[in-house]
C-alpha cells in the first residue's frame with residue numbers, strides 16, 4: 039500500500055489541443071502521444087514522439103491539476119535535470135506548463151521493464167546478475183548522494199531493467215519523493231509501507247542510509263527472497279546473504295555507508311567470495 043500523496047484527488051487533465059478530454063491521444067507541445075504507459079496516484083506516463091525530431095520521449099504529467107502537484111513535478115524535473123549525466127539515471131530533457139497547474143516533464147524513453155515485472159515473471163535472477171544490478175544501482179545512489187539528493191523511494195518498481203543492451207543494465211527512476219539536502223526537520227513526503235526503511239516508517243527524515251536499505255530490498259527481491267520475512271532462497275551464496283542483511287539492518291548506523299565501509303567495495307568483496315570474481319565481463 040502506498041501512502042504517498044494522500045491528498046491527491048482523481049480527475050482528468052485537459053491538454054492544450056483537447057480542451058477537457060483525457061490525455062491519451064493527441065499532442066502536447068512538440069510531442070505526439072503514442073500511448074499511455076502507466077498511471078499512478080500522482081502522474082501519468084506516456085510514450086511519445088518528438089514531432090520534429092522523430093525520436094521517442096517519455097512524458098510525465100501530473101493527474102490532478104493542483105498548484106501543489108504541478109510544483110511537485112517541477113521539483114522532480116529539477117532534481118532529475120541535475121542528475122541526468124549518470125548512465126543509470128534517466129535524462130530530463132524538458133519541462134513545461136500546459137495549464138496553470140498542469141505540468142509536463144520530458145525524459146528520454148527507456149526500453150525495458152521494471153525489476154518487479156522481471157522478477158514477477160521469471161521468479162528470480164541469477165545471484166550474480168542480482169549483484170550486478172545492485173552494483174549499477176549503488177553507483178546511481180552514490181551519484182545522487184554526492185549531489186546532495188536522497189532518492190527516498192528505492193524499490194523494485196522504481197528500477198527499470200533495460201534490454202537491448204550488451205550487458206544487464208538498469209535505470210533508477212521516479213524521483214517524485216526525492217529529498218534535497220534533508221535536515222532533521224525534513225518530513226518524509228510519503229513512502230511505500232512494504233519497502234520503506236524503519237526510520238521512515240518511524241517518521242524520521244530520509245538519510246543516505248535510507249537509500250542503502252532500499253538497495254538491500256532490491257537485492258533481496260532480485261534474488262527471489264521474501265521482502266516481508268527477509269528470507270532468501272536456500273541456494274543463495276552465504277556471502278551474498280550476509281551482505282544483503284547488512285544493508286537491511288534496522289539501525290541505519292549498522293548499514294554500510296560511503297564514508298565508513300563503502301557498500302560498492304563491500305559488494306566487490308562479496309562477489310569475490312561468492313563467485314570468484316569482482317566483475318563479470320560481458
Ligand SMILES: Nc1ncnc2c1ncn2[C@@H]1O[C@H](COP(=O)(O)OP(=O)(O)O)[C@@H](O)[C@H]1O
Nearest residue numbers: 076078083096128145146147148152211212214
Ligand atoms: N523514462 C522512462 N522511459 C520509459 N518508461 C518509463 C520511464 N519513466 C517511467 N516509465 C514507466 O512508467 C512507470 C511509472 O513511472 P514512475 O516515474 O515510477 O511514476 P509513479 O510516480 O507513478 O510511480 C514506470 O514503472 C515505468 O514503467
Ligand SMILES: [Mg+2]
Nearest residue numbers: 195196211212
Ligand atoms: Mg514509481
